[in-house]
Amino acid sequence: xxxxxxxxxxxxxxxxxxxxxxxxxxxxxxxxxxxxxxxxxxxxxxxxxxxxxxxxxxxxxxxxxxxxxxxxxxxxxxxxxxxxxxxxxxxxxxxxxxxxxxxxxxxxxxxxxxxxxxxxxxxxxxxxxxxxxxxxxxxxxxxxx
Amino acid sequence: xxxxxxxxxxxxxxxxxxxxxxxxxxxxxxxxxxxxxxxxxxxxxxxxxxxxxxxxxxxxxxxxxxxxxxxxxxxxxxxxxxxxxxxxxxxxxxxxxxxxxxxxxxxxxxxxxxxxxxxxxxxxxxxxxxxxxxxxxxxxxxxxxxxxxxxxxxxxxxxxxxxxxxxxxxxxxxxxxxxxxxxxxxxxxxxxxxxxxxxxxxxxxxxxxxxxxxxxxxx
Numbered sequence: 001x002x003x004x005x006x007x008x009x010x011x012x013x014x015x016x017x018x019x020x021x022x023x024x025x026x027x028x029x030x031x032x033x034x035x036x037x038x039x040x041x042x043x044x045x046x047x048x049x050x051x052x053x054x055x056x057x058x059x060x061x062x063x064x065x066x067x068x069x070x071x072x073x074x075x076x077x078x079x080x081x082x083x084x085x086x087x088x089x090x091x092x093x094x095x096x097x098x099x100x101x102x103x104x105x106x107x108x109x110x111x112x113x114x115x116x117x118x119x120x121x122x123x124x125x126x127x128x129x130x131x132x133x134x135x136x137x138x139x140x141x142x143x144x145x
Numbered sequence: 146x147x148x149x150x151x152x153x154x155x156x157x158x159x160x161x162x163x164x165x166x167x168x169x170x171x172x173x174x175x176x177x178x179x180x181x182x183x184x185x186x187x188x189x190x191x192x193x194x195x196x197x198x199x200x201x202x203x204x205x206x207x208x209x210x211x212x213x214x215x216x217x218x219x220x221x222x223x224x225x226x227x228x229x230x231x232x233x234x235x236x237x238x239x240x241x242x243x244x245x246x247x248x249x250x251x252x253x254x255x256x257x258x259x260x261x262x263x264x265x266x267x268x269x270x271x272x273x274x275x276x277x278x279x280x281x282x283x284x285x286x287x288x289x290x291x292x293x294x295x296x297x298x299x300x301x302x303x304x305x306x307x308x309x310x311x312x313x314x315x316x317x318x319x320x321x322x323x324x325x326x327x328x329x330x331x332x333x334x335x336x337x338x339x340x341x342x343x344x345x346x347x348x349x350x351x352x353x354x355x356x357x358x359x360x361x362x363x364x
Contacts, residue, residue, distance in 0.1 A: 056248075
């Protein structure tokens, strides 16, 4: 698949490197060339310097032939806008946008964007672990008594 | 009217000041604490510190009862998302977004902000009109149908000089609305002759503006 990733932070670099490793054609966009150092040493995809909310930058990253667009910069609004550009202007099939703010995530999921909210996901995982631990503590307590 | 302004830069500041003077109920939302403190001294309690894209900030601003929201931060992505949150989460009737990069104007319209204000385009337009001796001037964009009103100065070299209006094959969505000849305003008929020195006022679809320019000014 042709995949465009916007944002080469820890998540973006990891996602791009793994997808590239699996044989997909990956292009990654970041405003800073230094960010590309995070990519795996054997990353064979393209890198584009610029902001993904600019149609011309997206075009030069091959958005017109992309089946997947992933927006994982640190800015919720930037990810949301880029995701909407990819979907409404370039008709990209699958758009995945990271949104930290749960309310914004909910609003834009309802508007049809593919969204991932680390805040709710990670909170749920932590709470599960805490509850799991306390549940096993409770069990042990009752056994001991 | 209750108007929420998001973004306390120069535009937001003067907009708030003007709207207050006109007697509207205004609330200015700004992220930066120092700015909020400065403005608070000048405006009193019409400031709210916070991120206008956050639902909690908009809720605290009483967005549900606002008539208009204007997003005028320096970042297009923020203005877009603020307007979309206002519209879809708080059902504010009218949202107005400032567009910093003219390239984004069309996208904003696509994505349902009611009004976009592109100061770059606006200033460009004013400058273009102020440059003397330009033969073809874009006077105004009409938002609803993507129409523009243009003015063309006819010279003896213009392809249409000495032709009758009825002989000119205009692009499909163009209408010659008026001809200004010195102090006289002529409502054109098919037999009206176009003369050097005439100013032609035409309404055209934006996509046909260049074609019209070629037709009237350069061949």
